[in-house]
Amino acid sequence: MKNYYLFTLLLLSSFVSFISHSEPVSKVKNTMVLIEKAYVRATIPGTSISSSYMEIVNDSAETVTLLGVSSQISPRIEIHQHSMFEGMMRMRKLESIDIPPKGRVILQPSGLHLMIFDVKKPLKAEQQIKLNFNFSNKMTLTTQVPVFSPTQEKAARTAAPDMHGHHH
C-alpha cells in the first residue's frame, strides 16, 4: 500500500514537472498580448452577421501581428476597417493588424472591427463566446468574450472612456 502511494506520488510529481516545463512557454507567450474590453454584438433577429470589438495590448518589445480570429460560432471571421470613401462609410477587409511594441490597437464601432459572418445560432446577451486569436510567430490566444445587447454596449462604451487614455 505504501509503495502504491509512493508510485502515485512519483507519477504526480512527474506530471507536475511536465506541466511546469511546458507552461512557462505558453504563459510568456500569452501574457505578451492581452485582449481587453472585448465583446461581441448580439445578432439582430433574422440576421446571421455580427461584429466584435476590443483592445489588443502588446506588452512585448516587438511588433505582434494579428493574422486572424476563429470561433465555433462562425466559419468566417474577418478583420475589417471602416473608412470614409467619397462621403460614404465603407468597410474593407484587412489581412492583418500590426500591434506595435508596448502598444495598443483599439477595435471599435466605425473603425477596426471583427466581422463575424454566417453565425450558426443567434447570439444573445449574457452568452459567452470563445474567440481564438492567431498572431504572428505561431502565438495563439483563446479568450471568452461576452455577448452584449445594444444597451449593454452603450453602457460599456460610455462607462470607461477615461481608461482608454486618449482623452488628454
Ligand SMILES: [Cu+2]
Ligand atoms: Cu465589417
